[in-house]
Amino acid sequence: MDAIVFGATGFIGRALVAELLARGQRVAAAVRNDTLTPWLSSQDIATAGLTIVTADITRPLTGLPQARDVYNTAARFAFGLGVREARAANVTGALNVLEWAATLPGLRRLVHISGYRVANARPDYAGLGAYEASKAEADLAVRARARELGIPLTVANPSTVIGPGQYIGLASLVEDLWNGRLPALPGDADTFVPIVTLGYLSRFLAEIPTSPEGEDYWVLDDTTPHLPELVGTIAGHMGVRAPRRTVPTGLVRRLPRKITGADPETLSFLSADRYPTASARAFAATAGLAMPPAADALRAWADDLVATRFDAASPWLSPYGFRGGTWVMGDAHRPAHVLLHGLPMNADLWAPLAAHLPGPILAPDLPGLGRSAPTAQPTDAWLAGLMDPVRTRPTLIAHSLACGPALRFALAHPERVGGLVLIAPAFLQAPGPRLTRSILAAPMLRRMSAAHLAAALGLPEGPEVASAAADLRRPGVARRVIAAMRAASAEREASRALLERVSVPVEILVGSADPLTAATGHRVTEIPGAGHYPQITHPAQVARSCPS
Template sequence: MDAIVFGAAGFIGRSLVAELLGRGQRVAAAVRNDTLTPWLTSQGVDTSGLSVVTADITRPPAGLPPARDVYNTAARFAFGLGVEEARAVNVTGALNVLEWAATLPGLRRFVHVSGYRVSGAQPDYARLGPYEASKAEADLAVRARARELEVPLTIVNPSSVIGPGQYIGLASLVGDLWNGRLPALPGGPGVFLPIVTIDYFARFLAEVPASPAGEAHWVLDDTTPLLPELVGTIAGHMGVRAPRRTVPVGLVRRLPRRITGADPETLSFISADRYPTASARAFAAAVGLEMPPAADALRAWADDLVAARFGAAVPWLRPYGFRDRTWVMGERHRPAHVLLHGLPMNADLWAPLAARLPGPILAPDLPGLGRSAPADRPMEAWLADLMGPVRTRPVLVAHSLACDPALRFAAEHPGRVSGLVLISPAFLQAPGARLTRSALAVPLLRRMSAARLARTLGLPEGPEVASAAADLRRPGVARRVIAAMRTASAAREASRSLLERVKVPVEIIVGSADPLVVDAGHPVTEIAGAGHYPQLTHPVQVARHLGAGSGAVRG
């Protein structure tokens, strides 16, 4: 083989394998369980040059194919580990891989992925914790044993590697920020938590074996903003409030963890230290590698984290991301359908239907709801801005309380849409639940589990309801949902009047268990057995109706 990658199913290892395969190399992937192949397939990687082999590096490898280059990307990256658990992979495992590599007659390079906090001093397990201390011990041990065995070695010390699929480390801090659980930042204003993107790091690793042996490279972005600015950049992009206060690390260490929420092992990373990146920068320049701007990388990673619910879900539609603090998924320029969700849901409501619709779709979270931040303009202006880049005349599909802004847009811009589909238009149906009139509405809604929300809405439990329940627990979302329900209830007559004047073709879809209570004056399709959310419970029937007569008209 051209290369063998240990830890190939991990976050770094799998991206390295993809990079090497993309360069036409024959790669052996050493894994304990093959979760790698499905991931590579999902990324569109040609796996014809891949050989997957089973290996547990806590024991000496045996029966593996020889390779010219050996990469050790395997690591036990977690906090709260026991000392022996951490050492088994990070120290003993690294030495086992090195010993095996030393037996290969055609070995060009052994590449060991270490950590940027290694200092060269003997590790202090009590002070650093098992993860960081074991990585530091491994760094020393691998260097010493490679000298003894005369193995051509390169050590690469990455900082926090960010990108799709990274949900630990710095991601935990971003998760607390997103969920309103970060009242203050640990450390002072000079804290430096450097990053490097996974794409850049995989390309860097792929180039290393052709460089001189015996080097160590600290791979990180020296331009990473200091922690307050880093958090502010992400907060501004996501539309959440950034903490303005800082708490000294010494105080955080003394406070109970149930109060701070901070894992003691993470606190050693809260530092103003800088790192010797000169060799990595020179090497990158020599091979033509350039890091993306740190702020852009952080914003893109924030999009990935929110799309994947910080590892709890799989994104169902791409591209995705925040645009002017609005969460938007799908095709922004040439959609066939634009889908506007109702309450208390978000755009994930459309996943079962969207998979069955012809042509691309555009699906935002409404302002202030789901994952979107509140807008500083009326809903009609927000929708006009959303539709600004659209170059087709799509079908505008709205559900429940979103039918009113959809109607207003269609009435004001009839030439911008080819049709209007209203699913369960609330202003034509019986008044909503008494929940909106209760003083306890907001806390009740915010505390609802996914199972209870599903029962309340008469829906089966599923990822769409779980997604909505997760958003309702974020600060302000439940309050804005209740406020939107009350506002829409007061505007029922105005919406009915507007429906009579709209000039674009209008069709209405309802469930038989949630019928209209007034005459719509437009064609109505009733779906047998469906309630208020037919696109979720009966997507095939709804898609069949939409696909029969709706398609984007190219502008």
């Protein structure tokens, strides 16, 4: 093998394996259970050079294939660990990897992953917590044993690693920010929590065996903004309010955790310390590596965190992200269909239907709803801005209360629209009594569980409803849903009049259990057995009525 990677199913390990395979190396991945191969397949990484081997680093290692380069990315990374559990993986495991590497006749380099806060630190289990203390103990032990055995060792000390799949540490703070649970920041204006992107770290690690042995590399972005500015950057991108106050770390330590919500083990990472990055920067320059701008990396990571609901869901459409505060999924330039959701849902409403539609899709969350930030613009101006980069003549597919804005855009810009599909248009129907009774007040709507919301909407409890319920719990969203319902109700008669003037082809789809109550001169397709959300319950039938 060119390389063997221990901890190959972990966040850093699997990315390193992908990087080495992309470079054409023959890689052995040492794992307990093979969750790596499916992940590599999901990332379209060719695995012809991959060998999966079973290994438990907490025990002496035998029977593994020889390798030129040995990477130990294995670690038990969590807060609240017991000392025995933490030491087994982080100390004993690290030494077992080293002892095995010492038996390799052709060893070029052992690369040990330590940490930017633990390198050469005293392993204080009482003060630091089991995770950080065990990593500090391992750092000292690995260096000492490597000197005794004459092992060619390089230690990499990465900072907070961000990227797709990272949901620990700083991600918890971002989640609290997103859900309105971050009234103040721990630390002060000088608190420095440096980041490094997973992609950059993987490339850096892949280059290390060509560098001189015995080096220590602090791998982090010195340009990372101080914590208040870092949080402000993410908040501005997501369209949420950043906390204006800071609370000294010492005070947070003294307060009960049930009040602060802060894990005591995370507080040691909140400091104004700076780190010796000169050697890492020099090596990166020699290897031709460049970090992406920190602000861009933070914004991209925030997009991934929101898209995956902080590891609670999988995005159904890509690319995705915030654009000027609006959450947008799909092709913003050449869509075949533009999908506008109704209430109280978000763009995830369209996932079942999208599987049956040909061509690219553009699916936003309406302003102030779902994941999108509110805007001072009228909805019609917002929709015009959304459509401005579009270079095709897509079909507009709108649901319920979104049918009004879609209709007005088609009337104002018929040359920009190939057709109009109105699903359960609210202005042609009586208000749903079950829904109206269930969400008379925003506080009630915000408190609804996914199960209760599904029952109120007459839908099965599925990912689309769970996604909507999660957004409704965020500050202000439920209140804006109620406001949007009232505004649309006031526009019913005007929308009916506009429907008779539109010049683009129009298809109207309703469920048999949710019929129209007003006449229209356009063709109406009734879907047997469907209610107000046929795109969820009967997506194939809806797709057959949508122009390609």
